[in-house]
Amino acid sequence: MALMINELDRRLNHLCSLMDRTCPEWDTVLISGKVNQYYFTGTMQDGMLIIQKDRTRHYFVRRSYERAKAESPLTTIYPMESYRDAAGMIGPELGNTYLETEIVPLAMLERLKKYFTMTGIHSADKLVLSVRAVKSTYELEWMEQAGKNHCRLLRELVPPLLREGMSEADFVAELYATMIKIGHHGVSRFSMFQTEMVAGQIGFGESSLYPTSFDGPGGAYGMCPAVPLLGSRERKLKKGDLVFVDVGFGCNGYHSDKTQVYIFGAKPDAGVVKAHRSCMEIEQRLAEKLIPGAIPSEIYQSVMSTLSEDFRRNFMGYGERKVKFLGHGVGLHVDELPVITNGFLAELTENMVIALEPKKGLPNIGMVGVEDTYVVSAEGGRCLTGGGTDIIEV
Numbered sequence: 001m002a003l004m005i006n007e008l009d010r011r012l013n014h015l016c017s018l019m020d021r022t023c024p025e026w027d028t029v030l031i032s033g034k035v036n037q038y039y040f041t042g043t044m045q046d047g048m049l050i051i052q053k054d055r056t057r058h059y060f061v062r063r064s065y066e067r068a069k070a071e072s073p074l075t076t077i078y079p080m081e082s083y084r085d086a087a088g089m090i091g092p093e094l095g096n097t098y099l100e101t102e103i104v105p106l107a108m109l110e111r112l113k114k115y116f117t118m119t120g121i122h123s124a125d126k127l128v129l130s131v132r133a134v135k136s137t138y139e140l141e142w143m144e145q146a147g148k149n150h151c152r153l154l155r156e157l158v159p160p161l162l163r164e165g166m167s168e169a170d171f172v173a174e175l176y177a178t179m180i181k182i183g184h185h186g187v188s189r190f191s192m193f194q195t196e197m198v199a200g201q202i203g204f205g206e207s208s209l210y211p212t213s214f215d216g217p218g219g220a221y222g223m224c225p226a227v228p229l230l231g232s233r234e235r236k237l238k239k240g241d242l243v244f245v246d247v248g249f250g251c252n253g254y255h256s257d258k259t260q261v262y263i264f265g266a267k268p269d270a271g272v273v274k275a276h277r278s279c280m281e282i283e284q285r286l287a288e289k290l291i292p293g294a295i296p297s298e299i300y301q302s303v304m305s306t307l308s309e310d311f312r313r314n315f316m317g318y319g320e321r322k323v324k325f326l327g328h329g330v331g332l333h334v335d336e337l338p339v340i341t342n343g344f345l346a347e348l349t350e351n352m353v354i355a356l357e358p359k360k361g362l363p364n365i366g367m368v369g370v371e372d373t374y375v376v377s378a379e380g381g382r383c384l385t386g387g388g389t390d391i392i393e394v
Contacts, residue, residue: 003042005073007138011040015131016055019098022127027053027095029124030112033103035189035332036128038253043071047080050090060086087115098124102193126337129191133329133337135351140375142254143331143353147373147384149183150249154260155386157182159394162243162264168231169223171243172202179249188248188255191333200247202231208244208367209318215335217317217359218246218259218367239265242272242366242391246357248334255334257355258385259371262392272368273391275360278311279369280388282358286326286340287374290354290381296344300326311360318361327356330373352376353384 019026031037031049038044040057045068047061060080061068068077080086097118099109102125109121135143161174176199180186188197192215201218203210210219212228221235222228237243243262248255261276268276282303289299303326307315316322329336330353338344338352354376359369370388374381 003073003138007136008040008042008073010136011131012051012055012057014134015040015051015128016053018127018131019053023096023098023122025096025120026098026122028097028118029128030094030097030099031124031128032108033100035191036100039128039132039332041068041072041074041077043068048086050086050094052090058086058090060089083112083115092116094118096120096122098122098127100125100128102191129329129337130346132331133352134349135331135353135375139254139331140351140353142252143256143373143375144384145183146249146251146254147256147258147386149251150247150256150258150373150384151386153179153182153249154245154247154258155389155392158245158260159262159392162237162262162394164237164239164265166237167233168202168204168207168221168235168237169233170231171204171237172199172231175199175202175245175247179247183251185250185252188250189333190335192335195335196229197248197334198229201244202247203244203366204235204237205241205366206364207232207235208242209361209363211318211321215323216246217323217357217361217369218244219318219321237264241265242268242368243394244367246371248330253332255330255332256373256385257330257334257357257371258373259357259359259369260389260392261366261368261370262394264394267393268391272362272365275362276368276370276391279358279360280390282307282326283356283370283372283388286356286358287372287381287383290348290374290376291378292348292350292376294348296338296340296346296348297342300340300342300344314361314363316359318367326358327354329353330355348376350376350378354381356381 065079101123221232246259325341327340357371
């Protein structure tokens with residue numbers, strides 16, 4: 001299902017209206033990031049989209065112009081060999097210009113300055129993410145499909161994959177193949193700079209507590225220091241192991257995010273069950289608060305303030321490696337706005353989509369807890385991924 005021009009027009013008008021309200025001195029927004037290109041044009045190329053204050057947009061494409069013309073409903077798409085071509089068409093004066101400063105390298109900025117004059121350079125990152133945070137009917141349809149497939153994957157299809165003696169790497173390979181077969185779009189995209197992720201964080205037992213650079217509560221051994229992703233070839237599954245599976249699932253660019261914990265060849269002891277179910281209860285409490293007008297910072301504080309000092313130990317990370325959020329936005333990236341964290345003061349809006357992920361590390365055992373993806377609604381969070389469940393015995 002291709003993006004229609006009315007959907008792209010709605011996105012353009014939303015961004016320009018936000019710019020007019022919050023940055024009235026703006027003249028130009030320049031989009032070069034591929035995911036944001038897709039959001040505003042319906043295609044993902046080596047190019048740049050220039051949006052100006054009068055709502056005009058020009059999409060200049062280096063490669064592939066032919067594919068951009070085939071995929072995007074925009075009529076203002078032009079071939080470009082260098083920025084000189086773009087400047088020759090729209091003129092060199094961009095005025096106060098807003099860029100994706102989180103991803104635009106200095107070398108690219110210098111090349112732009114060779115052909116364009118910018119009286120001021122500012123960040124467009126949070127402004128664009130704020131627009132993307134509220135999902136349209138089109139976007140929600142894809143996310144609902146992702147969530148439905150995601151739930152089936154983790155509840156029904158993962159348990160038969162687990163076999164005694166298989167390595168984490170072997171499990172991830174079979175998991176990924178299964179994901180592709182049921183409709184996954186093949187990648188898990190993150191907006192955080194230089195974040196690489198193939199499927200997600202997967203760990204057997206204590207592996208899910210191992211430190212990583214990824215900003216999440218779980219851990220993983222990974223393949224090796226050069227590729228701290230996927231899973232270990234050496235860590236083999238044995239009876240009594242917890243299996244921690246935190247993966248994104250995507251359909252047509254849009255993700256859901258979900259975590260499921262399993263135990264292989266045994267039953268979880270009472271302490272493990274108690275910790276896991278406490279996380280399930282926290283997820284439900286958080287979900288009930290996902291209503292329009294709610295303040296993420298207040299949601300975070302209201303839940304964290306009720307947790308005992310003992311439970312907070314190793315909650316949302318193991319040891320000193322704790323994350324400072326309980327949930328995050330999801331969409332074209334797995335990590336979007338809003339964030340359920342202290343200090344995030346922008347009100348929730350209907351049809352924002354948020355993954356809630358309360359998790360707790362247990363020494364020498366592994367990570368327990370849940371994660372599910374919810375849509376903000378007047379009745380509270382509407383779950384797309386089935387909701388938190390007990391540890392699944394395999």
